[in-house]
Structures are given as C-alpha cells and as structure tokens.
Amino acid sequence: MHFGMPMSGALLNTINIRLGARTISVLLRHSGSRLLFVNLRSLPLARSGFELLPANHRPLSYEVDSDLTRFDLTYEKVIGLGNPDFRWIRPTSEWSPMILNYTSGRTSAPKGVVHCHRGIFLVSTDSLIDWCVPHHPVFLWTLPMFHTNGWCFPWGVASVAGTNVCLRRFDGQLSRSLHGTVQILTTGAPPPDAVLARVESLGFAVSHGYGLTETAGVVVSCAWKGYHWDRLPAGERARMKARQGARMVMTTMDVVDEATAWSVPWDGLTMAEVVLRGGHVMLGYLKDRGDGKGN
Template identity: 40%
Template sequence: MSAGPSSTPSTSAPGDRWSRLVPGPHNRVPLTPVGFLQRSAEIFADRVAVVHGEQRIRYAELHQRACRLASALQRQGVQAGDVVAVMLPNVPAMIDAHFGVPMAGAVLCTINTRLDPDTVAYILTHSQARVLVVDRQFAPVVATALQRTQHAVRVIDHDDVLYQGPGERIGQCLYEDFLAEGDPAFAWTPPADEYAPIALNYTSGTTGRPKGVVYHHRGTFLEAMGNISAWPLPLHPVYLWTLPLFHCNGWCFAWSTVAMGGTQVCLRAVDPELIFRLIGEHGVTHMCGAPTVLSMLTASPAAQSRTYRHTVHIQTGGSPPPAKVIKAMEEIGFQVLQIYGMTELQGPSTYAAVQAGWAGLPLEERANFMARQGVRYPVVEAQRVGHPDTCEAMPQDGQSVGEILIRSNTVMLGYLDDEAATTDAFQGGWMHTGDLAVWHADHYIEIKDRKKDIIISGGENISSVEVEIALYRHPATQLAAVVARPDEKWGETPCAFVQLKPDMQATEAEIIQWCREHLAHYKVPRKVVFGPLPTTATGKIQKFALRERARSA
C-alpha cells in the first residue's frame, strides 16, 4: 500500500527540507496583549471584568468601551505612533486606556499622579502628547502644567462619582461623552510589527529629568504571560488595584488579569480599612504593592478583626519586608512574594520563587530567603550578576558584588529621544539595571546597593540628584547631598545633608518647606542634617559616609 507522494522522503540537501517551510499569516501573528480583551469578551462576555464602587462592567461592555475609545481617538485625528496621555487614579477609564489607546495604534503614556506641575509640563512636551485624559482631582496640577508648556494638547476631563473633592473641569469634554462618540464595533487588528511601541513610561534619571521608557507590544505580551506563570495567576482571579496603574502599566497586570478572564477591583487610593472590606466583599485573590502597603495593612486596626479563609496573594517590590511584617501578613491570610523589576524591564523580572524546603524553616530564616530578589521570570532569557564594564559573570558565592544584568524580550525598546542613555543602558549586549547585588549558588540574586543612588520610597523612585538641585536653589546652601534613610513605614525616605554658606542661617523646617515648594511632596526630605559634608581630595562628596550617618540621624 503506497503512502502517497506527501510522505515521500526528500532527496534534497538537509537544509532545503526546512527552508521550504516558511511562516505566514497562518502561523505568524504579532504578539500583543491587546488581543486578550477580545478573547475574554468572546468567552466570558457576562463575567464581571471591572468593579468600581457600585459600578459593574462585564467583559462584553469593557470590550465595547475600549473599541469606543479607539474609534473616538481616531476620529479626533490620533494616528499610529501618536501619544495619548492619562493622569488618572485606578479607575475603569485607566483600564479602558490600556486596551483602547493601543487599539487606535497610539502609545499610552500614564503620568504619575504625584508629580509636580513642572514635571508634568515636561512630560507633555517631551512626549508630544496629542490627547490628555485627566481626573478632576489632578486638574489643578495639570492646569498649571499647561500654562508652563507651549505644546498644545486636547484635554478630556474624567469625572468620577466616587470623588467628591476639589478640582475644576479644564478640558474640552467629559470622558464618558467622548466614549459615546466612538464606534462600539470598531474593527481592531494587531500591529504589523510586534515591536511597535505600546506604552511610554517616564522615570527619573540621574540628572533629575525624567526619561521616556518605551515599551513594545511583544514585550508587554510576554511580561503579562510571565506574571501569569510566575505567580501563578489562575483562571478568574480577583485582582485588587493597590498598585498604581501608572507605575509600569501596573506591572502589566491589567493585561494579565484580562487574559485569565479575571475581575479587576478599582481603588482610587490606598486605604487599609477599605482594602480589607473589598477583599471580603469581592473575594480578592491577588494584589500588588510596595512594602509600605504591607506595613499599612499590618498596622491597621482592621487587621486585628479581619482574617480570610482563602489565601490572598500579594506581590511586593522595593525594600524587602522585615520578618515581622511577613509573619503579620501570614497571620491575617496573606502570602507574600518578593519581586524585583524596574521601569525599563516593563515590570517584574525576578521573583523569590518559593522552594518546598522553606516551609519548615524558622520564620527569620525563611524570611531571609523570601526577601531575596530571587531568580528570573520564566519569560526572561538570561540574568546575571556581572561586572558593570565587561559584563562578565561574577562568582556565585553570595559575596562578590556586581551589577544585575538582564537579557530578555521584556526589556524596553530604549529611551525616547535619548540615544546616549539608550546606548549606555545596553552596553555589552545586556540591560544594565544600575543595581548592585550578589549571586548565590542557588541562582538567587540579592541586592546590596543602588548604583545610581535612587531612593525607593513607598515603591516610588526618587532621584537624589533632583532633590539636591532643589536644595542648591536655596540661597543659604553651599553644599548639599541626599541619601536614603531607612523608614519603617515607607522603606526609605530622602535624608538631606546641607552645608550652609558662611554667615547664612536656615532651619530644618525652612529647608523642608522650600523643597515642598519645588518638588512633588513624596520627594521632600523627611530629615535635614546641617554641617560640613565629607569630601574626597577632588571635592566629591562621600555619600557612603552620609548613608551611615543617615541611619542614626
């Protein structure tokens, strides 16, 4: 019996056999997280996708809202590659934007809601944003920012029924009215190039000016899938937004949760009592946040009366939580997972994967393992602690300090309009994180210091140089330096060391008030120490000595 011509072995050279099998539209579709919504709307149309107060948005409606947004943006002239900025808390409109903006072919820029007017003006100008959606709570900051930039942007007001505070409408129309102008049957297709930009996130650089970090469709798709596999995220999770969605696009969890047909519970601001109530009401299974959030939860009176039969999983990044916080979180039904990432890595890149043998260890010893930054995500190709200049791997002895280097599809495209910084970041074919760590024999990494003197306070990055620039503007300042000071609530806060000019006077309260007038409030030093600053023979301030002083200041 003949097998037929289709199974006849080829007599061609071995390489020719494979070269005839070429990818095409049948098996090569650009990767993008936007498609997750279309799939979940088809399969889970009636499931609740978003909860906000009394509002319930099901998947079919969420898909329509995203389509309307994309359609309305295009009708306003937004084209592929244009930037659409939003300055919003964790509200449904923010979730709309993560799908609707890229559906329109545009790039989503989520602006940190804690920034000052000057920085917001800089971001609007540098990004060349065509549209800005702003919540009424942040209207005063944005109104001032618009006065300080010559860049023209169409402003859309977002009015939330859950917000009753001050703030005027400053835009041309209301967000819900803008959505109504769009077509719910908008036909979306994936981008032709999966490396097309999808998001633009600004992060403080060492000069104090934010740098525009460009995310791509392929990277955010894989980061979203990495979240699902590393935690892991089950089918139909209930995710509570205790992490700001403006921060690394919520570590890509807006996309991850939708991929699994989950429910996203919105939260305008971190409020421990409300968090405990929402967990109970909605059966929250997953949430993320800075170590500050963990400390706030364990210190809340509500924690004493709230325990849950189900486990609530919480990811945290930044300063490792102390053993007492991990113990307190476990006692009220939370399971903590320490992660490490940065804006340039599109979210978490490394996590303290739990080993079976840790369960029987004493808490202090187990907490030491859990507090390490850990091993690479399943979607991260390579990670090492290497020499900052040569990129050669350091010994895995838990003692040799090197820089954390990453090579992955989840690394950013680069910094917008900053070729020099991009080249430096990718030197030697690796993403240079600027974080110094040791590498253990079990492949887990552990951060020891921050190369760029970035202060992480409550999960937010603060450039020490930016704060120093503000200090130098004070007429009484001769020398200034800012370092991280350990803080039980925030993990770290800025500590300023100021050397005054001869015959000039200033008080701590005066310096702090000066900083409040020139910086976002979360960047303001909590402590100011006066006196001569230690310097090297070349006049460079010895920050390592100041870090030691800050611990006891």
C-alpha cells in the same frame, strides 16, 4: 485607556499624578503628547502643568470622570459616542511601540522608556506564570497603574478573565478580617523580616519580586521551595522570602564585573552589575540613544 489607546493605534503614556506641575510639563513636552485625558481630581495639577508649556506644545485635554457630571463630556458619554463597528488599528509589527513610561533611574532627568507590543505581551504572560495567577482572580489594585503600567497586570488580569477592584485610595484600617488566604505580590526592596512575618500571620501569602521600568515588569523573584521552606520557623521563612534573584521564564540574567563584563560569583557579597536580556527589555529611551545624538 490601557486597551483603548493601543487599539486606536496610539501610544499610551500614563503620567504619575504625584509629580509636580513642572515635571509634568517636561514630560508632556518631551513626549509630544497630543491628547491628555484627565480625571477631575487631577485637573488643577494638569492646568498648572499646562501653564508652563508654550501654547503650541499643549495637548488637547479631555476631563473624564464616571461620577461627576459638571462637564458635558463625561467618560460614559465618550463611550456612548463610540462606533461599535470600529475595527482595531493593529500594529504594523509586533515591535511597534505601544507604551511610553518615564523613569529617572540613576539620574535626575526623566527618561522616556519605550516598550513594544511584543514585549508587553511577554511580560504580562510571564508575570501570570511566575505568580501562578489562576483563572477568574479578583485583583485589588494598590499599585498605581501609572507605575510601569501596574507591572502590566491591566492586560494580564484581563487575559485570565479577572475582576479588577480599583480604589482612589487604600486604607488598611477599614479592611475586614480575611476569610481565606490572600496573595500579595510586593516588589522592590524586601520588607523587613518582622513585617513579612506579621503580614503572613494575618492571612496573607507574600511573594517577592523585582523589576525595572526598562523591563516593563517583574523579572526576578523569590522561587519558593515549598516542601523544604514551609517547615522552617516563621522568622526563617520570612528571611528566605525576602530573598529574590531567580530569573523568570522569559528573561536571561547574569551578574558581571562592570569593568570586564565577566561573570562573578552569585554569593550576595561581590559588588557587580546585574545584566538582563529578553523580549520585554525596552526598545530604548525616547530621543536619547545615550550618545547625545538622540533618535
């Protein structure tokens, strides 16, 4: 879907299957979705959401699954019906919308974040550079793809001819011992120092970053100073790795006073607002310009 939807000229809106039926119905109605592709395991949830929608707001749904055949229209059969000579419907502009993601942010109401083709290209490329992703990587998915499109790594991994390993759930207890170093990218709040130290002792190399739905991916990260920091004691290395704040290549960032918009010291103590500018900052919120008029 991450490739098929944009290639067909449609917008992709990945829905969080951990949400309740009521919230899903709100997202479907607000987005105006016309097609809904549902895995069979999520079908009861989708139907519950449909029941809360007026009949004229219900999108056409397709049940797709690769290993169950109780429905005539399976994923493989849909692919088989495709036209091999189909010409991609390319965007009229690189600023044309490509994806729609919902986030609650600081409010309780979901907000639809719209990103364009240009922005998704930039953040996908930026993430590969910052994490030093090599050609032909093997990428194990533990982050759901409905979470900001997996930080845009569905497209990034494909661009470096990588292999995606997708599981319905990940159980660390079933994992085998490692035969080499495995790179982990963790985002959001930093793990405790003890957790980082323990994970790295098992053979994982952890990189830490932070991003927003509004930026489509990671925008700041811990810029590891290998020559100096590799020689620190394990506990101190973990403490340094938990830091983040070095902007990535395609992002401009500042920390400013909320009232004056003047820059403040980057000392980890001064309370202020982080502001970001770059080509992969969102186009805006769907039907909400922030002034009550909508767009």
